[in-house]
Amino acid sequence: MTPALVLKDVSATYGHGAILHGIDFEVPGGQVTALLGANGAGKTTTLRAICGMIQTSGEISLFGEDICGRKPEEIARMGVAHVPDGRGTFSGLSVMDNLRLGSFTARDRSSFGRTLERVFGYFPRLEERKKQHAGTLSGGEQQMLAIGRALMAEPRLILLDEPSIGLAPVIVKQLFQILEDIAAEEGVSMLLVEQNSNLALKLATNATLLEVGSVVARGTSEELSKNQEIARAYLGHDPAPTEVQQ
Amino acid sequence: MTFFLEQLIIGLSSGGIYAIMALALVVIYKSTGHVNLAQGELAVFSTFIAWTLVQMGVPIWPAILLTMIVSFIGAVILERVVIRPFDEADDLVIVAVFVGLFLGIHSLAGAIWNYEVKPFPSAFSDGSVQIVSDLSIRAHTLGSLLTTCVVLAATWFFFRYTRLGLALRASADNHESSRLVGINVSFMLALGWGLAAAIGAIAGVMIAPVTFLDPSMGLAPLIFALAGALLGGITSPFGAALGGLIVGVLEAMISAYVPYGIEFRELIALLLILSVLLVKPAGLFGELVTRRV
Numbered sequence: 001m002t003p004a005l006v007l008k009d010v011s012a013t014y015g016h017g018a019i020l021h022g023i024d025f026e027v028p029g030g031q032v033t034a035l036l037g038a039n040g041a042g043k044t045t046t047l048r049a050i051c052g053m054i055q056t057s058g059e060i061s062l063f064g065e066d067i068c069g070r071k072p073e074e075i076a077r078m079g080v081a082h083v084p085d086g087r088g089t090f091s092g093l094s095v096m097d098n099l100r101l102g103s104f105t106a107r108d109r110s111s112f113g114r115t116l117e118r119v120f121g122y123f124p125r126l127e128e129r130k131k132q133h134a135g136t137l138s139g140g141e142q143q144m145l146a147i148g149r150a151l152m153a154e155p156r157l158i159l160l161d162e163p164s165i166g167l168a169p170v171i172v173k174q175l176f177q178i179l180e181d182i183a184a185e186e187g188v189s190m191l192l193v194e195q196n197s198n199l200a201l202k203l204a205t206n207a208t209l210l211e212v213g214s215v216v217a218r219g220t221s222e223e224l225s226k227n228q229e230i231a232r233a234y235l236g237h238d239p240a241p242t243e244v245q246q
Numbered sequence: 247m248t249f250f251l252e253q254l255i256i257g258l259s260s261g262g263i264y265a266i267m268a269l270a271l272v273v274i275y276k277s278t279g280h281v282n283l284a285q286g287e288l289a290v291f292s293t294f295i296a297w298t299l300v301q302m303g304v305p306i307w308p309a310i311l312l313t314m315i316v317s318f319i320g321a322v323i324l325e326r327v328v329i330r331p332f333d334e335a336d337d338l339v340i341v342a343v344f345v346g347l348f349l350g351i352h353s354l355a356g357a358i359w360n361y362e363v364k365p366f367p368s369a370f371s372d373g374s375v376q377i378v379s380d381l382s383i384r385a386h387t388l389g390s391l392l393t394t395c396v397v398l399a400a401t402w403f404f405f406r407y408t409r410l411g412l413a414l415r416a417s418a419d420n421h422e423s424s425r426l427v428g429i430n431v432s433f434m435l436a437l438g439w440g441l442a443a444a445i446g447a448i449a450g451v452m453i454a455p456v457t458f459l460d461p462s463m464g465l466a467p468l469i470f471a472l473a474g475a476l477l478g479g480i481t482s483p484f485g486a487a488l489g490g491l492i493v494g495v496l497e498a499m500i501s502a503y504v505p506y507g508i509e510f511r512e513l514i515a516l517l518l519i520l521s522v523l524l525v526k527p528a529g530l531f532g533e534l535v536t537r538r539v
Contacts, residue, residue: 051426076428088423090416092481101416104409105428153427 001029002064004157004189005050010058010068012049020045022058023215025208027157029063032183032190034200034221037210043193044085046210047159050191051075051082063156077105081150085161087142089149091135095126098134098145102152111154119148122178140171144178151182160192164199172196176203201225248381253502254495259387260456261494262394265487266449267471268478269401270442272486276405277414277438280329280340281480284347286468288443291351292317293450293459294359297366306369310451314444321443322436329439330432355461366454369393390452397448398487405483414438466512470497473515476522479532489529493518 005027012020020042027033035043049056052072060068067075076082081102090098099119103112120127123144129137134145143163150158163179164172176199183190183203194200201207201221209217209230217230224230267285274282282288292313299309324347332343370389374382405411416424417434424431449467457463470493478489493515500507500514522529 053422053425072425073428073430076426082426084423084426088420088426090419090423092419093415097412097415100412101424101427101429104413149427 003027004029004063005191006059006061007046007050008059008061010046010049010056010060012045012054012056019213020049021213023210023213025215025218027189027191028206029189030187031206032179032192032204034197034204034207035191035193035210036195036197036200036207036224039195040212041210042213043210044161045213047082047084047161047191047193050159051080076153079105079153079156080159081153081155081157082159083143083146083150083161083163085165087146089134089137089142089145091133093134094130095132095134095137095145096130098149099126099130099152102149104153106152106154108154112152115152115154119151122151122182123148140167140175143167143175147175147179147182151186151188155188158188158190160190162193162195164194164196172199179203198225249502251377251381252383253498255383255387255391257495257498258491259391259494260453260497261474261491262391263449263453263490264467264471264474264494265394265490266397266445266452267467268475268486268490269397269483270446270449271471271475272480272483273401273442273445274438275418275475275480276483277418277441278329278435279418280344281472282439282442283341283344283468284351285442285446286464286471287348287351287355288317288321288464289446289450289467290459290461290464291320291355292443292447293366293454293463294355294461296447296451297359297364297454297459300367306367310369310448313451314447317443317447318440321439325436325439330435352461359461361461364459366451366459368455369451386455393448393452394487394491397445398483401445402483410437469512469515470494473518473522476519476529479529482529482531485529485531488531 003026007023007025009022009024010020011022023046035046037043045054048054050060052067052070052075056068058068059066062078062080065078067078090101099116103115106112106115125141126144126148129141134142137145147160147163163175167175180203182188192200192204201224204221206220207224208215209224217224267289270285270289271281274280274285295316296309296313299312300306304312328347329343332339368386368389370385372385374384375388376382405415413424413429414434414437416427416429417431421431450464453467454463471490474490474493475486476489477492478485478487480486496514497511500511
């Protein structure tokens, strides 16, 4: 199976923030890959580079097709759905309109109803609130909407940027349960950026670890979480479940 | 009673023109997030184009249609060349750009067509329509009222029910997310300007037969339209149009019943703008976007 995404020697500059220094990694088709690292390691920048939002050099191929240097709207049309940092909901538009926008690039428009039903299946709360303005939703609901919107595109690859950020632990737990269902049922490849590495490694089959713009480790989730040195240095030593984190 | 009805219809008719102008403002606001202060001048410029076409012997309706198309294209180019470079600029810079655009288009119209006041033919018959025995209304007044209703319904339908309308609303709401869902935002911004200019052209050719055509014709309607848009809510096509109608009726009533009312009717626009902003900033039907943080 062709990998969903291959990055080869990708470098990027972005404002005053993190810079990527020639990173390489792969997202296998139909699986969840976690991109881990501390604040400022370049995780968000990597996602922004993949979806064409910043100047990038190197090679980024999506199912074998080079997408480096293309515009974000083109990359979106090629089947990449980005759930950005801060969720990126259209706050002045209704929940329903947000979901409609998600399907803007869907190649097959006749499947809108079925996809919508599946999204409401994962997130019943969105159906209850479909007429509400997205801006009036709670943080957790906005995250659900952002993921729902991504699913509406029937994408081949979903980029998830810190879905757990700013959410209460109990909501995070629910959300990751749903993400697990989505990964199992939709067959879509996912690249998950997370600071909460315990959660991320549980969901992902493999992971890449970034440190100040370079890849420092790569492997299956199991390998990475078992590697004492990596666990201590990068993933936080505490093996306890994350619910206790404040 | 007849006098009152007459004033009411006159008010609704000029209110209708403010409503169309207000709609043009809403279209740009909803698709780009900017209030186009030069909208009135653009409408006047369009009206001059229609006037030139009529002078060349083109019948009035084809001339209006052609003017709308030319205005659409002209505004798309204007957006690309003049507005686009300031995409990321502060609000204050944007306001300065719009004021510059206002002055520029105004002078250009003056330079091409001079400042002499010109008559402009009505798109409707010159006669009057008898409503009841002692009340007859000019056909143009009724015609422009009807035109308002059609333009309003079409705009509302476009934004509410079409894919393109949704994409325009999305672009106004969040550029980055729009691109991430595959919308060509740059195309949408230009489209918003084009649509607004085409709508504004309609307002221009409706008002010119009443006020006569000169480069300064657009200022008063723009002020009243802005007051109307703010009163009704600049995020809502329906609210803004209703606001325009209310302002038009108010203007007619004050001119008719208040001593010296004609002298200070423009003041009511200002008072309206101020009081709306103080009491209900989102307007009567606008959506004050509430965000949780």
